[in-house]
Amino acid sequence: MVRHTFLFARNTMLTAMRRLAGTWFAKALFLLLILSFGIWGIEDVVRKFGTDNAVARVNDEAIELPEAQLATRREIARIQRQVGSSFEITPQMSQQVARRAVENLIMDRVQRQEAERLGVVAPDQAVQNYVWSIPAFQGTDGRFSRLLLDQFLRNNGLSEPEFLALLRADLQRQQLVGAVRAGAAGPDALTKPLLMWQGERRVAEVATLPLSDAPEPAAPDEAQLRRFHENNPERFSAPEYRRVTVATLSPATVAAEVQPSEQDLRATFEAHRAQFETPERRTLEQAVMQSREAAEKIAADWRGGASFADIEREAQAGGGQALTLGTLDRSSVPVPELADAAFALGADGVSDPVQTPFGWHVLKVTGIEPGHARSFEEVREQVADDLRREKAADLAYERANEVEDALAGGATLEEVGQRFGLPVEKVTIDARGQTQDGKPADLHLDASGRDVALRAIFAAEPGQAPRLAEAGQVGLFAFDLQEVIPAALKPFEQVEDQVRAAWMQDARRRSQEERAAALLGAVKGGKSLQDAAREAGLTARRVGPFSREPDQQGANSPPPELLAPLFATAPNEATMAETADGFAVGQVVDIVRVNPDADPLGLGRVRSEVEQAMLGDLEAQYLEALRRNAKVTINPTMMGQVSAR
Incomplete structure (x- = not known):
């Protein structure tokens, strides 16, 4: 009876559920169950939905955490190379370095995106030439060394594609900022006053008071010396x-x-054979004329036995010039056509006229140094030393x-x-x-x-x-x-002689300082430095005109410590300064000013300096504008995970 009752209840419930399954309520309930089980299986994905794992974004381009950490480590390595590997990174410094590294990545993205927008590219050949031109990658023979490049990549944790990508970006950046820098010009309103300031000269009367001329001070007693010893511990302490x-x-x-091994030595020799070869060199003379006819006349006279002095006079008379080029190998002749002509001649040979953008050239070979290729045996020890070092x-x-x-x-x-x-x-x-x-x-x-x-x-x-x-x-x-x-103060008895010598020297310094101050006071009271020095038993000498830069010989210049004070002093006023060996007092007696319009070369030099400074400012402002106009977002949470470790 109980069994039948249970079966009846079960069948009734199943029937009810079948009816319920066809309703919209049941369908929604089953959908909710399916979603709950699905979410349970992908909990991590759903939990992160709507969050950003990038450290920063530049116009929606992400800078991911691994890239930021790698850039931070490289920045730390760069700092340690500059200040020493013992440089310890505190957590606060690590945060600052990380921010700087991320900001560098942001600026790299900003510039690269701007280059892409403008269609600026760096061809593969330009990148290759750029690599080959870097002095750090050139061997002793002046040629590109793959070994040096590989060593650089290894030391900096870079792969070759990463390094080339950095160079390509740098070339693009140079093209971007080059267009901006091209417009700078130094205005006369700035360059002329600067030239006048730089070119200003002064004449002064100068009296020097060296410590060696100070009166001999009275000998100190022991109490004075002990007091001096105690008051100057930094001078008498063991480090x-x-x-x-x-x-x-x-x-x-x-x-x-x-x-x-022998095999390694020979393989290295073959790989670097070029650096053991001395190319043929030729001693050349040249005449350059403006017409082919004049050049042919020069060539004919040269072949007929004319001396170089005769050719030089003939070239000048015809509106050209003749000069000695010296002894050169083929690669040192700057124009390929001239190199071909020069190295096709025999000894004492004279070339036919060769045209270049500079005119018509006639070359004469006055000497030939044959090339020489050293054998493996000749350079064996050198190769072995180089290979051992490597x-x-x-x-x-x-x-x-x-x-x-x-x-x-x-x-x-x-x-x-x-x-x-x-x-x-x-x-x-x-x-x-x-x-x-x-x-x-x-x-x-x-x-x-x-x-x-x-x-x-x-x-x-x-x-x-x-x-x-x-x-x-x-x-x-x-x-x-x-x-x-x-560090500890040495016992007085151990350094008594040193203390005595230092006390005497200090007494001489005080004495000369007092005499210099009195001399300065006399000039400020209305006397000339010449008169005040003579009354004090000293000698004043006239120096100048001198510039703001110290004179290495010092014959016509005041002591270097007195230069800046003299240029900050009005005419007929005086000033003083402590020097390396005593004191000096100076009085400005004349100011020699320059006329910028009379010095076009100087004005051009200053204008170039001003323009270089302006170019740097223009570039900085341009990059700042690019950064400001870009859509840059930084994720503080992810930024906190960037580590220098």
Whole structure:
């Protein structure tokens, strides 16, 4: 009975549901269920619907987070190359660098979009020529070096397509701003006063009071010396010293491990054969005439035995000129037609007239230096040295990764040095790299790398784990700071002689300062400097006319410390300044002004300087206008995720 009742209820419910399924209410209910299950499966997508994951947008073109982070890291690397790899990035600095990197990306987008709008392009050939013209990519032979380019790309974390894209964008930018810069012109209202200011000369009477001429001060007693010693601790203190262990890694430290094979040496020689070849060179004389007939006459006379002096007179008489070109190889002759003519002649040969935009040329070969190609055996050692340096740089780069891994794993510098053959020094040094006995410590780094390492050592705190850092272009270093020995005032007894000498020198300085002030007061009271100096037992000399720039010889110029004060002083007024060896007092007696209209060359130079400054301002204003007119949005949330790490 119960079973039948259950079956009846079930059938009744199914029948009701079938009827309900045909209604609009049921269809809406099922649609809602389907959507809820679908949303449950794609929850992350729906949750982000309506949000923007780009760090910034420029006219709807996105700057994504990975691109912004990469640009930030490159900006950090650029800063560290300039100020040293010991430069530590604080969170606040990281934020500022990230904002700057993103702003650079925004300006890149703005300029590129404007170039596309105007149809500005940079052809592949122009990009290639641009790359080949960069001095950093040219080898010792002055030619493009693929090796140097690859090294640059590796050091900057760039792929070749990325680098070429950057250059292409830069070429487009140059075309954009070039059109804007072309319109600048320096007005006379600005250039003439500037030329007058630059060209102004002054004549002055100058009296110098060197410390060596000061009266001998009375000898100080011990109390005076001790007081002077205590009041000037910076002059009599031992510097701060730091006890450190330093390990260095550079191509020089691993060079002994590099032994190029015979096959490598010959392959390198073949790849760089051109730099071992000396091209043929010819000593050339040339006459340039304005007509073919005059040039043919010159050629005929030259072949007939006329001397160069005769040809020179004949060319001048005919409205042309003759000159000696010197000894040149083919590539050094600027006009291809002239190069072809010159290198087709034999010794003492004279060419037929050759026409160029400059006129009709006649060339004579007065000497030939045959070309020479050095053999592999001749340059074997040079090739080996170059290859060793190259491979040592690569090996040092690979070794750096191993050293970093070892340090990260907790190895000490001594263990790292022993494992990888690195020089390790335990030293106690001051900020100049001097040991406590006054000798320079050997840190196995060149001058620039040494400076970087010293700055890092004296910026560190004890207890920091050693890490590998760049020291200049090719060196790396790591250090472990064990102890900081603070600067301390040396005992009086230890530096008594130094204190006495410094006290005497200071007394002489005060004496000469008082005499200079009295001399200045006398001139301000109405006396000439000549009269005031004579009364004080001094000598005043007249100097000038002199310019605002110091005279290297100093014979006709005041002491450099007195120059600016004299140019800020009115005629017949006086001023004084402390110099490297004492004091000087000067009185302006004449001002020699320039007439800008009488100096067209000077006016042209100043106008060029003004125009260059104006060009920079025009470019900045143009780029600012492009930035302002572009639709730029920055996502603060995503911007906070951009990191320099």
